[in-house]
Amino acid sequence: FIPMFADCMKNVSFDKEHLASEVKAVVQELNMYRDKPVSRMVEIALRLGFPANHPYHHPVIGYKEDLASVTSDVLQKFYKKYYHPERAVLFMVGDLDPADALAYAEGYFSDIPAGGSVEFNKFPEVVHDLTINVSRIYEHVQQEQAMFYWVIPGLRSGTELIAQAIKSVLGGGEGSRLYKALVDDAKVADDVGVEVYQMMHGGVFLIIVEPKRGKLDECRQIISSEITNLIVNGVSDIERQKFVAGYATNFARSFESLNGLLEAWIPSYFITRDEHDVFKKLEQCYTVDP
Secondary structure (H helix, E strand, O other): OHHHHHHHOOOOOOOHHHHHHHHHHHHHHHHHHHOOHHHHHHHHHHHHHOOOOOHHHOOOOOOHHHHHOOOHHHHHHHHHHHOOHHHOOOOOOOOOOHHHHHHHHHHHHOOOOOOOOOOOOOOOOOOOOOOOOOOOOOOOOOOOOEEEEEEEOOHHHOOHHHHHHHHHHHHOOOOOHHHHHHHHHOOOEEEEEEEEEEOOOOEEEEEEEEEOOOOHHHHHHHHHHHHHHHHHHOOOHHHHHHHHHHHHHHHHHHOOOHHHHHHHHHHHHHHHOOOOHHHHHHHHHOOOOO
């Protein structure tokens, strides 16, 4: 695979005939993404949570009109500008001798020229105010869904573990506070969950609930009450221990696959520039203060 990857860094061609079929595939992928109500709600939350001049305001996959105007020349310019060794990370995993593996990789990659410095625009500052946005999507679905969301700091703020701990306490399965309050006790919802999307410079905290018919307002009141309780009283030691145990288990499982290791390592490295930082997270989760 090394020669193949090296070739991709040097000699990619964007044949017009092949490009047309690839654009169709990406458009189909975009349509599949937008067919999922939760994905569309997340897209709306990001669009409303970040200003129009902020990168997170726009979906990663882009818009259909942009895809329709993509040309070989546009892709070739982007490729020549950004596809260089200083922006690439090569992972080799297996029963390898490090010196031999490095020498083998250098044999294929060392002749790729550096791309020079590319200036990146600074991310616009997001002003956190108390603005409330309400959006509705009308679709033919079997179960109504509601999502409540808040803009939160990004990974660079060092709040990842805090966000994950709050996610665990509020919506980490059937033993979480929101599940007990909404589904078990008040019986106003069929299900509830919490998701956290944290990028480098910002993110959103999401509560997704499936209210019983006519019970959305009651769900909203209970969610507000549980959040207020968390803010005022914090979490119990038992909840903290549950989070630590769950985080440690998921942390270990994520490292069982190469994709899991990559997804954890890449943001950790580009935030800290410490290649070993990702392995410290397990110790750090024990320091989360109730």
